[in-house]
Amino acid sequence: MRKSFQIGGAFIGVIVGAGFASGQEVLQFFTSFGIYGIIGSFIAMALFAFLGMNLTQLGSRLQTKSHQHAIRHICGKYLSPVVDVAITFFLFGVMVVMFSGSGAIFEQQFGIPGSVGNILMAVLVIASVMLNVQKVISLIGAFTPVLLVVVIIINAYSLFNFEMSAAEIDAATAAAANSQAAPHWLLGAILYVSYNLAAGAAMMTVMGGTVKDEKVAAWGGIIGGLGLGLLILLINVSMLTQLKKIAAVPMPMLVLTNHISPLIGAFMSIILLGMIYNTAVGMLYAFTARIVKSESPKFKVSVIGFGTAAFASSFFGFVTLVGTVYPVMGYLGFTLIAAIVIAWFRRRKGQVAKEAFS
Numbered sequence: 001m002r003k004s005f006q007i008g009g010a011f012i013g014v015i016v017g018a019g020f021a022s023g024q025e026v027l028q029f030f031t032s033f034g035i036y037g038i039i040g041s042f043i044a045m046a047l048f049a050f051l052g053m054n055l056t057q058l059g060s061r062l063q064t065k066s067h068q069h070a071i072r073h074i075c076g077k078y079l080s081p082v083v084d085v086a087i088t089f090f091l092f093g094v095m096v097v098m099f100s101g102s103g104a105i106f107e108q109q110f111g112i113p114g115s116v117g118n119i120l121m122a123v124l125v126i127a128s129v130m131l132n133v134q135k136v137i138s139l140i141g142a143f144t145p146v147l148l149v150v151v152i153i154i155n156a157y158s159l160f161n162f163e164m165s166a167a168e169i170d171a172a173t174a175a176a177a178n179s180q181a182a183p184h185w186l187l188g189a190i191l192y193v194s195y196n197l198a199a200g201a202a203m204m205t206v207m208g209g210t211v212k213d214e215k216v217a218a219w220g221g222i223i224g225g226l227g228l229g230l231l232i233l234l235i236n237v238s239m240l241t242q243l244k245k246i247a248a249v250p251m252p253m254l255v256l257t258n259h260i261s262p263l264i265g266a267f268m269s270i271i272l273l274g275m276i277y278n279t280a281v282g283m284l285y286a287f288t289a290r291i292v293k294s295e296s297p298k299f300k301v302s303v304i305g306f307g308t309a310a311f312a313s314s315f316f317g318f319v320t321l322v323g324t325v326y327p328v329m330g331y332l333g334f335t336l337i338a339a340i341v342i343a344w345f346r347r348r349k350g351q352v353a354k355e356a357f358s
Contacts, residue, residue, distance in 0.1 A: 007207050007220025009145070011052055012227050013278035014203045015196050016147065022101065022272055023239055023252035026232060029192040031239045033185035040189030041236050045229020047193040047337075052221030052228075054340050055201055059208020060217035068290060070205040075339045083339070084290075086332050090198050091287035092310060093325045098125075098280035099314035102273055104250050109269040115315070121273070122311035125280040129288065129303045147271050148227070150264075151234050154253065157260050158238040181327050192232075194333030201336060202286035284310070 023031075030037035030044075055070070064070045071087065072080040102121035103114030182188035208217040239252055245259070246252035254272070258265035284307055288294075292302045 008223030011224025049225030191330035198333035
């Protein structure tokens with residue numbers, strides 16, 4: 001179970017990047033829909049647990065070192081090249097969003113030019129990916145428990161200081177409608193899972209490939225999915241109770257923590273930077289491993305080249321990137337979700353048939 005929790009923590013760490021931990025993603029895909037966003041949180045939790053279980057288990061079964069093999073197994077001979085190209089492209093896109101997010105934190109919280117944050121994060125991430133995959137997974141999972149504790153504190157504070165009436169919630173939700181990343185709350189929840197899956201599937205199969213016991217890997221995916229859903233729910237409820245204060249800011253969770261205490265706000269900024277680092281490391285490693293074999297002498301040089309390219313692309317603006325790159329990823333990620341569900345049904349049908357003849 002220790003290894004399962006390690007994989008689960010790393011799973012959360014890969015998904016929880018700048019957009020998630022800052023509250024911007026949750027605002028666009030859940031909170032902006034009001035009460036319905038809470039229902040969406042539970043749907044996202046169930047989907048993350050089911051899909052995460054399948055991906056980590058498959059990675060263990062195939063002993064995956066790059067997502068290419070796993071995607072071919074799930075999607076088949078003809079569809080897999082299309083999905084493979086889309087996932088590879090989105091790995092790079094998410095890395096760009098992470099670098100941009102670090103700049104937004106430096107600017108909003110510390111008054112330091114965003115370009116400084118972009119540079120520092122890019123250098124740290126590139127240096128970290130020079131390590132082997134086991135060390136990368138350990139690094140990615142390290143910040144997750146701390147984030148959970150802080151989010152619980154923010155949630156308790158927000159609920160305790162909740163003073164909005166039902167009518168005020170409706171008014172604030174209507175005002176936040178411009179932030180909605182989808183036309184319907186259910187589509188928003190599924191889109192959120194879909195684009196995160198498109199971005200995280202590569203690293204999740206690689207994480208599953210680090211263990212030989214499929215059950216251990218599967219439980220890692222389930223734990224990660226449930227933990228991720230819990231974080232979505234807590235952040236969603238926290239922001240819904242304070243929607244008037246945070247609807248128009250790039251880093252809503254920083255606003256909430258600064259209301260509690262400037263010291264906690266500064267601490268939350270450090271955690272956010274840690275989560276950005278988590279996701280960026282996972283994305284850069286998975287992207288580079290797809291293009292160049294991790295054992296290749298060219299791997300480290302490629303890491304520097306790809307990391308530098310992502311840094312150069314990170315100056316388009318954090319909120320703009322979250323609101324454009326992620327929804328497109330989500331729609332294309334539907335294909336991957338459908339393929340995973342079909343593969344699961346086929347495997348279950350094969351197991352039933354095998355048991356019937358044994």
